[in-house]
Each structure stands twice: as structure tokens, then as C-alpha cells.
Amino acid sequence: MDLVNRPRDPVDTNTRTEALNLLKAKGLYKTRARVAVIGVLLQSDSPMSQDQIAQRLRHRYDRVTIYRTLASLRSAGLVHRAFTGNRTWQFELSRNCWEDQCHPHLTCSRCGKTHCLVGLEPPIACRSYNGFVIHRQQVHFEGICPQCSPCAHTDGH
Amino acid sequence: MDLVNRPRDPVDTNTRTEALNLLKAKGLYKTRARVAVIGVLLQSDSPMSQDQIAQRLRHRYDRVTIYRTLASLRSAGLVHRAFTGNRTWQFELSRNCWEDQCHPHLTCSRCGKTHCLVGLEPPIACRSYNGFVIHRQQVHFEGICPQCSPCAHTDGH
DNA sequence: CGGGAATCTGTAACCTTGTTGCATTTTTCC
DNA sequence: GGAAAAATGCAACAAGGTTACAGATTCCCG
Numbered sequence: 049m050d051l052v053n054r055p056r057d058p059v060d061t062n063t064r065t066e067a068l069n070l071l072k073a074k075g076l077y078k079t080r081a082r083v084a085v086i087g088v089l090l091q092s093d094s095p096m097s098q099d100q101i102a103q104r105l106r107h108r109y110d111r112v113t114i115y116r117t118l119a120s121l122r123s124a125g126l127v128h129r130a131f132t133g134n135r136t137w138q139f140e141l142s143r144n145c146w147e148d149q150c151h152p153h154l155t156c157s158r159c160g161k162t163h164c165l166v167g168l169e170p171p172i173a174c175r176s177y178n179g180f181v182i183h184r185q186q187v188h189f190e191g192i193c194p195q196c197s198p199c200a201h202t203d204g205h
Numbered sequence: 206m207d208l209v210n211r212p213r214d215p216v217d218t219n220t221r222t223e224a225l226n227l228l229k230a231k232g233l234y235k236t237r238a239r240v241a242v243i244g245v246l247l248q249s250d251s252p253m254s255q256d257q258i259a260q261r262l263r264h265r266y267d268r269v270t271i272y273r274t275l276a277s278l279r280s281a282g283l284v285h286r287a288f289t290g291n292r293t294w295q296f297e298l299s300r301n302c303w304e305d306q307c308h309p310h311l312t313c314s315r316c317g318k319t320h321c322l323v324g325l326e327p328p329i330a331c332r333s334y335n336g337f338v339i340h341r342q343q344v345h346f347e348g349i350c351p352q353c354s355p356c357a358h359t360d361g362h
Numbered sequence: 363c364g365g366g367a368a369t370c371t372g373t374a375a376c377c378t379t380g381t382t383g384c385a386t387t388t389t390t391c392c
Numbered sequence: 393g394g395a396a397a398a399a400t401g402c403a404a405c406a407a408g409g410t411t412a413c414a415g416a417t418t419c420c421c422g
Binding site: 363368371376379387390391 | 393394395396397398399400401402403404405406407408409410411412413414415416417418420421422
Binding site for chain 1: 409
């Protein structure tokens with residue numbers, strides 16, 4: 049595929065600028081793959097797996113590139129990953145939380161999407177318990193999201 | 206290896222009897238692999254991965270057998286899997302908890318062992334939140350266990 | 363600008379874990 | 393004791409993560 053004329057990544061100008069700023073702030077190389085991956089995550093309200101990111105970018109980047117891009121963004125602190133019970137990591141931008149102390153996630157049993165439960169405080173924030181020192185906590189739910197259960201919020205019956 | 210004279214599984218008589226009772230109560234076939242796997246789990250105070258179980262049994266059983274043994278024990282409700290943040294399932298007997306509502310686990314960053322935090326109540330037991338219906342919750346910690354941090358319980362400094 | 367050093371990318375390949383198919387063996391029950 | 397039902401071992405595949413290495417891109421400084 050011609051490099052010059054190949055279709056552009058699905059990232060608008062504002063998102064692109066924000067991505068470039070994030071990279072600059074961390075002193076990372078500004079590469080097309082990184083801008084694209086950050087752009088996808090900026091536009092997503094829920095964590096995404098590597099494969100979801102690759103699909104969103106129409107497989108224009110090799111999966112190893114996505115993998116390493118996420119690894120470098122993660123080590124720079126821009127991105128963190130959440131574990132959601134299946135065997136794939138879910139990545140999200142470190143905006144108001146980070147990997148050690150993150151909001152819970154809920155994976156919908158019906159649509160399969162993973163949602164952030166940002167209103168729900170990480171429950172057990174204590175640093176130690178009964179001789180155990182807690183450095184990191186991860187909370188994961190399985191259930192039904194509002195979109196898949198329109199009457200779920202009226203749980204009176 | 207001769208089947209008759211091959212070394213016995215590391216299961217004492219009492220444990221074996223208990224395992225047989227559990228299998229009988231569920232109407233499952235009493236096979237050597239199942240008795241061995243249940244025995245290992247009975248003697249363990251923490252969840253174990255398939256590979257750990259296979260190692261404990263000195264690879265006397267094929268890993269597919271371990272896999273399917275655990276699957277049948279799980280579907281019978283004798284065993285459940287826990288969420289520990291890495292890509293492998295950890296199995297434990299369903300004694301005072303089950304898969305949907307289980308105590309938190311802590312994986313020690315130093316020794317790698319996963320511990321059950323049975324004294325710590327599952328924190329967010331609510332059935333619904335903000336339109337989300339919660340069917341199952343899993344809590345995982347990373348930190349240091351008491352054995353690896355002798356002064357961890359005196360966190361005064 | 364321009365060029366070299368540092369870094370990133372794509373391809374290939376490997377590893378671990380989970381999973382299924384099928385022929386053989388074991389268990390159960392009458 | 394024997395037939396039906398179920399479990400086991402072996403082979404093989406799948407998915408995701410990870411590493412090696414050569415070639416391409418980015419950065420920085422003159």
C-alpha cells in the first residue's frame with residue numbers, strides 16, 4: 049500500500065493535537081502509531097484490548113507495534129491496563145486513576161463490553177491488612193450494563 | 206511406567222476419603238485423577254493454577270486431564286476459579302465461598318504466592334449500581350504477604 | 363537543512379495457556 | 393461379568409503475549 053496515500057487514521061485534529069501534547073510531555077517519540085493509539089483511547093470511554101485497538105485502526109499497524117506502543121505508553125505512565133477476567137489486557141488512558149488504584153470495571157455478560165464504574169470508589173483502600181501490605185487492587189464485576197437491561201435501574205421488583 | 210507400581214499420588218488416607226465423599230455427594234465418577242486433584246486442593250490453603258496442580262502431582266496426569274478434571278469439578282460446584290490478574294486461572298475448593306462471591310486474593314510480589322484474604326469481606330456486595338446489575342465480583346490485590354515482610358504488620362513507620 | 367545516533371516498526375518466530383477431536387481405557391451399574 | 397457411559401491420553405489447534413533482528417523513522421545538533 050502506498051504510504052503517502054494510504055487512508056488516514058480515524059483521529060481528528062483536536063485529538064491528534066492532544067495526543068502529540070501527551071507524547072511531548074513525556075518526552076516520547078512522536079510516531080504515527082503512538083498518535084493513532086492514543087487517539088483511539090482518547091475517543092473511547094471504556095478500556096480496549098489490543099485487538100480492539102488494532103481493529104479500530106483497521107489493522108494498519110502490526111499487532112506487535114500495538115503491543116510495543118502500549119508498553120511504552122504504559123511505562124511512561126500515560127496508559128495503564130486492567131484485567132477483566134478473560135485472558136486479554138484492557139488498556140485505558142491514565143486520566144483520573146492509574147494502575148495501582150483504579151476504578152472498578154464491569155464486563156457486560158450480554159454485549160461483552162467493559163465499562164468503567166468511575167462513580168464507584170475503589171473499596172478497600174487500606175494500605176495494610178492483617179500483615180499483608182497492599183500495593184495494588186483490581187476490582188472486576190460481571191453483570192448487565194444499562195444499555196442491555198433497560199429496566200435494570202428500577203430494581204424494585 | 207508400570208501402572209500398578211507407579212508412585213502413589215501425594216494424598217493421605219483421610220484426604221482421599223474426603224475426596225471420595227465429595228465426588229460421591231455430587232454423583233461424579235470416582236477416578237484417580239479427580240481424587241488426586243481434589244486431594245491437592247484440600248491440602249492447599251491457597252488457590253492453585255493448573256500447572257501448579259500438575260507439578261504437585263509430578264506430571265503423572267496429562268495437562269488436558271487436569272484441565273477437564275477441573276472443568277467437571279467446577280461444573281459440579283466443588284471447585285471455582287479465582288481472578289488473579291495474570292493470564293492463568295487459579296482454582297480452589299468451594300468451601301465457604303463460590304465463584305460469584307468470593308473473598309479477595311492477594312498475590313505477593315516477592316514470593317509469587319496467592320493468598321486468600323478470607324477475613325476481608327467482599328467489599329461491594331450491592332446487587333446494582335447506577336443502572337448496572339452486578340452478578341459477580343472479583344477482587345485482587347498485589348502486595349507483600351506477612352511471610353515476606355516480617356515487620357509489615359507494624360506499619361507505624 | 364543534513365546527517366548520524368537513537369528509537370521505532372514490521373516480519374517471523376516462539377511460548378504459555380486454554381481448548382477440542384478422537385481412539386482407548388476406566389468406571390459404573392445391572 | 394459385561395455393556396453403556398464417561399474419563400483419559402495424545403495430537404493438534406487457537407489466542408494472546410513476547411522476543412530477535414533487520415530495515416525504517418524520528419530526533420537532535422551542528
